[in-house]
């Protein structure tokens with residue numbers, strides 16, 4: 001499986017970078033200097049414990065969002081209106097699963113296990129994006145998720161490709177490329193519907209009305225209310241603030257709504273010529289916190305789906321482990337290929353051609 005576990009931190013006693021290693025002013029100065037120079041911090045490098053914890057929190061929550069994000073769209077795979085749209089949706093949902101796996105792998109390099117991360121999700125300790133607690137009521141919701149939700153995700157995630165932690169930044173490069181396709185297929189789906197019947201246009205407008213505000217909430221609370229922004233910026237994890245990203249998203253999306261022929265559900269949305277940006281109305285923060293705190297439309301349903309997937313998959317994990325143990329017993333030297341290469345002692349002397357041989 002694709003993994004970054006080659007970069008796993010060494011054992012505590014072997015490495016000053018291991019979780020729980022003592023803080024050290026000299027290492028701290030070196031760490032600060034590297035951040036100031038815009039260098040990546042890598043898995044085996046020393047890092048302050050709070051930096052490690054913040055990354056584990058953010059990356060694991062990001063991974064959970066991808067995995068939980070498969071549910072509202074997965075709900076429509078069997079009901080896609082054409083074979084083409086079904087194939088696209090299937091590929092998109094599969095991509096989200098892949099994103100979750102890269103991100104879990106990136107988080108593992110910080111010394112947390114995947115089981116611990118799942119445990120945090122299943123017990124409600126770890127968050128995932130508020131957006132996935134809204135229901136997908138019609139086929140138009142699938143287009144709107146691509147256009148608005150993936151659009152907001154890209155806006156938030158492009159700066160993460162330059163975040164200070166190497167394994168996270170590299171995972172984000174590939175994720176952003178795929179998200180960009182996701183956004184375009186959503187726009188394309190909606191454009192097709194807008195060129196269809198009046199009923200289809202009404203369906204699209206209804207979906208836009210329901211998803212617009214939750215999409216703006218994806219960027220998190222106002223900067224003044226954001227508990228992690230200050231440190232995140234100092235550590236080069238957060239390059240652009242929640243409010244600035246939200247503004248960029250509105251500025252990019254409002255003209256796209258005009259092209260589609262839909263109205264964004266905000267009477268206060270207007271172009272400010274002087275400031276060269278859109279003004280927009282107030283977000284309902286009570287709704288946001290209600291959803292974040294587990295009381296949205298689908299919070300319980302989403303979590304229950306993840307927990308039952310985990311329980312139903314127990315036999316697969318057991319079988320995979322039994323298989324791995326069997327192979328390890330068969331190949332104690334760690335080689336797991338079809339045929340283990342002969343060891344130095346048993347290898348015939350002239351297996352490799354020497355220079356000048358024909």
Ligand code: BYC
Pocket residue numbers: 057058061062063065066067069070096127128129130131149150153154156157217218219220221225226227228229232238242292
């Ligand atoms: N939903 O101090 P703040 C996708 C929490 S998946 C829930 O500003 P930070 C896709 C926040 O965690 C997209 N909770 O935090 C998948 C914190 O609580 P904790 C997911 C939220 O970290 C499938 C508290 O509020 N993207 O694209 O500086 C299909 C205070 O917030 C939300 C990512 O995860 C929210 N919307 O900034 C389609 C990107 N917002 O942890 C698409 C990576 C805030 O102290 N994450 N909270 O309990 C980030 O960039 C940042 O973590 C955030 C928040 C901008 C989200």
